[in-house]
Amino acid sequence: MAYHHGRLRETLIDEAAAAIDERGVDALSLRELARRAGVSHAAPAHHFGDRSGLLTAIAADGFERLADALGAAGTDFVEAGVAYVRFATEEPGRFAVMFRTELLRPDDPALEAARDRAGSILASGAVGALGEARADRLAAWSIVHGFATLWNSGAIESAPDEHPDALAREVAARLVPGARAGG
Amino acid sequence: MAYHHGRLRETLIDEAAAAIDERGVDALSLRELARRAGVSHAAPAHHFGDRSGLLTAIAADGFERLADALGAAGTDFVEAGVAYVRFATEEPGRFAVMFRTELLRPDDPALEAARDRAGSILASGAVGALGEARADRLAAWSIVHGFATLWNSGAIESAPDEHPDALAREVAARLVPGARAGG
DNA sequence: CTCGTGAACTTGTCAGTGTCAAGATAGGCC
DNA sequence: GGCCTATCTTGACACTGACAAGTTCACGAG
Numbered sequence A, B: 001m002a003y004h005h006g007r008l009r010e011t012l013i014d015e016a017a018a019a020i021d022e023r024g025v026d027a028l029s030l031r032e033l034a035r036r037a038g039v040s041h042a043a044p045a046h047h048f049g050d051r052s053g054l055l056t057a058i059a060a061d062g063f064e065r066l067a068d069a070l071g072a073a074g075t076d077f078v079e080a081g082v083a084y085v086r087f088a089t090e091e092p093g094r095f096a097v098m099f100r101t102e103l104l105r106p107d108d109p110a111l112e113a114a115r116d117r118a119g120s121i122l123a124s125g126a127v128g129a130l131g132e133a134r135a136d137r138l139a140a141w142s143i144v145h146g147f148a149t150l151w152n153s154g155a156i157e158s159a160p161d162e163h164p165d166a167l168a169r170e171v172a173a174r175l176v177p178g179a180r181a182g183g
Numbered sequence C: 001c002t003c004g005t006g007a008a009c010t011t012g013t014c015a016g017t018g019t020c021a022a023g024a025t026a027g028g029c030c
Numbered sequence D: 001g002g003c004c005t006a007t008c009t010t011g012a013c014a015c016t017g018a019c020a021a022g023t024t025c026a027c028g029a030g
Helices: A008-023 A030-037 A043-048 A051-073 A077-090 A092-099 A109-129 A134-152 A164-173 B008-023 B030-037 B043-048 B051-073 B077-090 B092-099 B109-129 B134-152 B164-173
Strands: none
Touching (some): A008 A030, A008 A092, A077 A134, A077 A164, A134 B134, B008 B043, B008 B051, B008 B092, B043 B051, B051 B092, B051 B109, B077 B134, B092 B134
């Protein structure tokens, strides 16, 4: 086994994110992660310090991906909202980590930057469709975030193979005055 | 130390809920809990089987309290929504456990009953203000649940002493056609 | 009263975890 | 060559959740 893995840091982030999507944050063990990557149990600590360091890196990566997805969806609030939900439901583990703030380093610069980027993109869509007030932006964020977390927690009853996109679009449209599409 | 504590089960649930409100679910250790209650490290297992049993009991208790709070708030959707948010923000630990389904026993009868009771009360308020469609009920639930979880995760920027109630009322009102109170 | 039966609780143990300290290795720069 | 620093390993510690087996106690039958 070579001493220098070469790309250990990236490997660990990818493996960890995949493991979290499969089995949840709490089931993620640093030691098992190290085993999967073929390194010793203390190798991850070198790159991330401790568990929160790893999760913070994953969360920052998650906000970057979310910002990209929101940007690609365009400026319409409903479409951005659907993109938000799609991201959350397709990568539930990453998404959960992003908002489990007690597990993260509070003032990590990379995390804060990524979070701000995603937030401002979502807010710009909301301002166009609803208004500029704080409550407008928060209402937009709340309804898509709430739907996403409820769906991921299994609280929303649905057919076994139902895809959340259509439902999310309907729900988000409820917030836009005069645009009660579907339903 | 008396062998028979007498009210160990209730004591453990109360202590655990308080500890969770203070330091989060993940920081809750069965052994520390037992220490606090003055019993041996294996005593909790007798009453709850394992960790998920304890958390399931706490979650069921939480849904009962939530249902009570929603019922007391009346049938108006906005007021019920504010009550939902108030419950979530005043007892954040309990609230978090209730939706961490991976930590709970999936088909516990007491949990299911309490959850259904709370759900139907919230839904009845939504139907009156919005409509009977699935998306109407989900939009109502999503916006208040989203606001509550975002607030609890610290994602919403606010003054250090700001109380979420007024903001929650404003946000919830955004969903009701023609009732854009505040903002 | 005594006795035994079962619930409530304890003691002991196990594999597993996160974190820390100290040692080993190797690539790059003089 | 020789050193230096980042990278990774080895070893240890205190802690955890879960399990098995033993101990104590309340209570009802006889």
